[in-house]
Amino acid sequence: MKMKVVVAMSGGVDSSVAAALLREQGYEVIGVTMRLQPSDCSEGCYSRDVAADAKKIAQKLDIPHQVFDFTDVFARDVITDFCREYSLGRTPNPCIRCNHYIKFGALLKQAQELGVNMVATGHYARIEKENGSGRYLLKKGADHLKDQSYMLCMLTQEQLGHSLFTVGDLTKEEVRHTAERLGLPISDKAESHEICFIPNNDYPKFLVEYTGITALPGPIIDRRGNVIGEHRGIASYTIGQRKGLGIASREPLYVTAIDPEKNTITVGGKSEVYATELIASDLNWISIERLDSPINVKARIRYRHREAAATVTPAGTGEAMVEFREPQMAITPGQAVVFYDGDIVLGGGLIARTGREVLS
Template sequence: AAALGISHTVLDLRELFQTAVMDRFVSEYAQGRTPNPCLDCNRAIKFGAMLDWALEQGADALATGHYANVSFDSASGRWRLLRGRDRRKDQSYFLYQLTQHQLAHLMLPVGQYEKPALRTLAAEAGLANAHRADSQDICFIPEGDYVAFLRHHGGAELVPGDFVDQTGRVLGRHKGLPCYTAGQRKGLGVSADAPLYVLRKDSAANTVTLGPDSALYTRELTADRPNWISIPALESPISVTAKTRHSQREAAAVAEPLPDGRIQVVFQEPQRAVTPGQAVVFYDGESVVGGGTIVK
């Protein structure tokens, strides 16, 4: 802002950030799920409170540095969320919860650029962040020690329990459910004839089920809290491509509405380490159809 000679205002959204993002992060882990706090931050903070404030001040739009694109589809009368040009940096996965109102007031100016080109532009403009390293950490856990955060911020107790195999046989003791996530192999402290991976966590029984890599694959999942972008609602099964992690490549699937408002997703090919608490996001070519939170 100083380089451009424009005013800069800092909004104090710490209280909302704590309740909507940090507290929910703790709550989800306490229930045995693995949340994605960036999704909650985008929904409640960046494109929630911050956009609301900007519009109240008379702004026309909110601009952010997400690698994605927005366009209006005159045929359907709906705003569309599209992938960013730089597929390696594409962040459309993190924006699937945006509403039509939010998309109508959103500008994503970096979406048409590759990251190296943006660094060149920033350097030419004399911006201080032109060569700043990318960050992959959760912003409120800069060192990546989320277990320590859960203990100190949320007062979460690490209650030891049993590692069990798929038949329920006890294999050893775990340090507490928050220490593990689906697909994890390292740091288990359990010896076996073949490599073992975390398959699932049971918060009611306080157990962590371990098994072979082959047991991590599934063709089906159920998601709730759906949000739709390219369509008003999911009224019948649709063919899409979908992914259950940001870093994952999409796979062909069918999304079907359930009577209770949730979504049933069936993939053509088994998917590895589908994790409750993460998001499943649906695509139709370059366009984000919608998505939801994986519950099982």
């Protein structure tokens, strides 16, 4: 009997090639498009075009295609959290939560209810099972330029054990060539780099419309507390931001701190954006069961950030201190910090505090 697998299909080249390769490998493939927003939405993760494109690919591959409605759980676990984090002065990464709660959470659960125990996506990452420990290892994709292991840092052992990353051993160029070889009509389809549920990538407008809460202007201050400008609402700013401050200065100014309680934005020179320490919370260890003593790692503080040498030390229940050998620019609360040993993802967590806040 063929092993069944649900493939999350967006109509894009990566998920389409993943489905095609699994079918070639002998799996019984079921294509699924996830409805994450109202069906009348014209943009984003779910739209009529996305579903139609995925269905067209499924027909080309001669596999069944279904639409699973995760509108409510997506709103609860991803969008609501996104809005809450911005209200607290943090900058979240909703794609990481979507992977944990939706693609490898709700989708896997519904697949299992249908008797299917595996979920596949078009992520550029790899999974291996370690012989000695029996743990599932998450590794970078073979194409390091497209690697998405950072976005998968919160996946659990249970989730990894039921997941397939079919294109993880391929480069993007090889994926496009495979699409051409198979005659899939998406080999030159453009990629999206914006957050799927935010039209035109306009965060402030989305937050106001979704929450109904009007942005509250407030003071922009320097590190001494002097008021030097006015901000448009803290959700319009992130740590390290330089553009859009509306302040005349002899040197470029950057956002160095956001205080939601005082409704202030602090700015300073470029040197003030750098820090060497952070506290990570909500830790998820993958290659190890837990962290009992300090370890040396390469750490990444943003998706496209270059990894940097650091030491990670346990710092109380569910937290760890991360100390970088060299100062890092714009360590941003709310973003994920992911720890690597070569290609292996050791684990990750959320940046809770940084710089001077670590010592307070």
